[in-house]
Amino acid sequence: MAVEVVMPKLGMAMKEGSVSLWHKKEGDPVTKGEIIANIGSEKIETDLEAPADGVLLKIAVPEGEGVPPGTVIGYIGQPGEQVGGVAAGAAEGPTADGSPSGGAVPDAAPAGGTVSSEAPAHGRDIKISPVARKMAEAAGLDIAKLTGTGPQGRITKEDVEHAIANPPSAPAAPASAEEAAASSDGASAAPSAATAVPSGFTEHTEQIPVTGIRKVIAARMHDSLQQSAQLTLTLRADVTDLLALQRQMSETAQRQHEVKLTVTDFISRAVVLSLKRHKQMNSAYIDDRIHVFDHVHLGIAVALDKGLVVPVIRHADRYSVLDLSRQIKALAQQARNGQLGSDALQGSTFTITNLGAYGIDYFTPILNTPEAGILGVGSVAEMPVYKGDSLQRRSLLPLSLTFDHRVLDGAPAAEFLRAVKDALEDPYRLVL
Template identity: 55%
Template structure:
């Protein structure tokens, strides 16, 4: 009996998901538990596994399709088995959703002014199976009587887009396409020869840029960051913290922490503890601008930015003010590891009241982090460097850590923001206070 591949619901807030890539083609054999399609929703990407042995009878939603959860993405069954009417009925909705999503993507590319070919491009007749074409482009081509199998697409991986079909229509439709194909055939059979030489003149074709659809995690990040800059008054200030003593204390405690908690404290752990204690003393920074009011939070839900191969996620440590340095370190390592393995639930990436982002491992000194809306503050951490510093009249070698604080000027002014950052620096320069 045929088995439907369903778009799963990844969290309570999920409305729709995106098909990123099919790992099998129609007619190919699949085994139970084998990854068959990659999907994404907001900040989560996952692989959907086959629920049974068989072959992939039908792909209902193409790559790039955006459909509601519960939609049938494809069907697995036995060779020659007929696909049931139930899955076919759902697939109509899935295809319609995908067509709408692709139409919006095509329109956005046009508005963005992306370069496109100025003339129609034709190729020899090809079988319709395996041709990558958006549903909107296919419908336009069929209505205009254009044989889209003779088009060369300018979309991702050679996908034929709405613009490709529109250019052919504007150039004269199928008649113009035939003429282009005839000209191409004539040029191929008789290569031009330069005067006074027996060598053929080579023609150089301009390479089209790779076009990558913005979807899934990348789309969510793009929308949130753009919204953040549009809807807040962001300002960044910087300081340096002398963490020489912190590094010495960290080294002294390393063996005890490993023996007692099986933990190896990182500098980020100490910074997180310093930020939490500072937020308790500066509640204006532990806040958000919501509607026409400022919300001050009693609890500290600390967000930690984690870089992934395809984007960025911010897992949240809830009620961080109740956690010791060791407990905070343990939870930070847990959520970071699960984030990199794509094992976080959507609920674990929501509700933060302040965020830390660290680019020190990349050698970055100072930078301007963008607020994670609707939070009022985000702390950027750079690379610590050994620097000659005057301590009294003596020149000593000290390790300085750059800190960049971006805050929402609608919530608080520069002076209280600077006071918060100074408190963070004070905790880092007096590391014993972080053990209390």
């Protein structure tokens, strides 16, 4: 009996998920535990493993189509096995490119008439798979001008790929002044593939639909820049003593508490203490009001293969450096395993993002709105620094603070950033 492949529930609040990518085609052999697809929701994207050995008999949900958790998105079984009483090769429903798998089930005709053999005037009535439609829109193709090779003339992903790889020649000049005027005032049709793909590109350009977590990130980052007045301040903190303290404590913490202390743990503690002293930075701009928080819910950005998430340490002001370290590592691991619920990704009052591991110095982090601030951490660099009259080798840490100028001005933001610097340069304050 065929085994159902279902859309998993990625968090308690998940209402819809989609297949970002099928790694297998219908008829391909699969092994239990093998990754067969990438599954994404608005918050998380993860791999989907095959629940059984066999072949992928049928793909019931194409790439990019949203369905509720628990929906059957495919079937795995033995070659020729029936799915729901129908042979796999003739089963109803769309394949990975959105066309009927067996070609025997025609698309439903529009209300009030039959399907015309000619392309309809409106794009929404054209028979085209969801993935093919998204690819055509991204490439600027007029789908009314595409020729479908799927059943009943349906436009498939392969048809769009062919159109992108073989753009039509540029249209001839208008035959009259009236036509030229119509063209110049925007009366012409949608841009063709020739205008969408830069001239000189003869090889096929991959088109990647923006779905799942990538789509959410794109929307949030754009909205953040559109809906706030962002300014970034930078400085360096001398963390020479902090690194020495971290090395001293690391072995003891590992042995007695099974916690590996990192510089990020100390930075988090310094930020929390500074936010308690400079509460205007621990705020949010919501509905023309500045909400100043007594608690600190600290967001820590975590980079994933498919994007970025910001799990939240609630009431971080109640934690010691050791406790913060445990929380940071636990949440980061859950994020990488796709185990975070939506509640763990909401409600932060301030965020830290660290690109030091990539050798980055200063950068401009984008606010995690409606928060008023986000701290970017760069890579520690060894530099010569004068201490009095002597030149010493010191470890300097780049810090980049982006803040919402609607909430506070440059001076109080600079005071907060200076407070973080002072705390890092007097590291024993962070453990007492």
